[in-house]
Amino acid sequence: MGLLFTAVVQEQLRVLERWLIPFRQKEWLALHRHRSQRVLLQIPVRVSGRNALGSPFEEESQTVLINANGALLLLSTQMSQGQTLTLLNIAAQQSAECVVAYIGQHQGQRAEVGVGFLLPNPGFWHVNFPPRDWIRPVV
Numbered sequence: 001m002g003l004l005f006t007a008v009v010q011e012q013l014r015v016l017e018r019w020l021i022p023f024r025q026k027e028w029l030a031l032h033r034h035r036s037q038r039v040l041l042q043i044p045v046r047v048s049g050r051n052a053l054g055s056p057f058e059e060e061s062q063t064v065l066i067n068a069n070g071a072l073l074l075l076s077t078q079m080s081q082g083q084t085l086t087l088l089n090i091a092a093q094q095s096a097e098c099v100v101a102y103i104g105q106h107q108g109q110r111a112e113v114g115v116g117f118l119l120p121n122p123g124f125w126h127v128n129f130p131p132r133d134w135i136r137p138v139v
Contacts, residue, residue: 017080037067037129038065038066038067039065039066039127039129040064040065041063041065041066041125041127042062042063043062043063043066043071043089043090043091043125044060044061044062044089044090045060045061045062045063045071045073045087045088045089045090046058046059046060046061046087046088046090047059047060047061047073047075047077047085047086047087047088048085048086048088049083049084049085049086050083051077051078051079052078052079052083053078059075059076059077060090061073061074061075061110062074066127067129068122068125068129069116069117069120070098070101070114070115070116070117071087071114071125072102072104072113072114072115073112073113073114073115074107074110074111074112075110075111075113076109076110076111078111079100079103079111079113080100081100081102081103082099082100083100084097084098084099084100085097085098085099085100085115086098087115089125089126091126092124092126094124096117096118096119096121096124097117097119098115098116098118099115099116099118100113100114100115101114101115101116102114
């Protein structure tokens with residue numbers, strides 16, 4: 001079953017988007033859970049694209065954690081789930097198109113933003129990830 005909205009006032013669209021965000025986040029997490037191991041690693045990145053209001057932006061940041069399919073970043077630019085970005089790995093001078101898949105908690109002026117590569121890009125971080133069945137040893 002589905003719904004088709006033919007005419008939506010901008011304010012109503014914002015309300016609808018707020019309602020749908022938790023479902024999109026749960027769906028994305030379910031689809032991408034355990035596809036690859038996450039590694040806590042800070043890698044300098046430059047993120048560019050259009051912010052939630054449609055204005056162009058460019059921001060330097062670093063990853064909080066990475067995996068073969070994307071990363072978790074802290075960004076001060078307001079993002080919307082589903083928007084596309086360009087992510088530049090500054091050290092490798094390599095860029096990839098990404099989609100904002102998750103918006104998490106704020107830490108000061110910045111928010112956690114989870115991004116996923118639009119196309120498979122397992123070598124983007126230049127890291128050898130642990131196998132999917134790897135379990136971190138208890139210390």
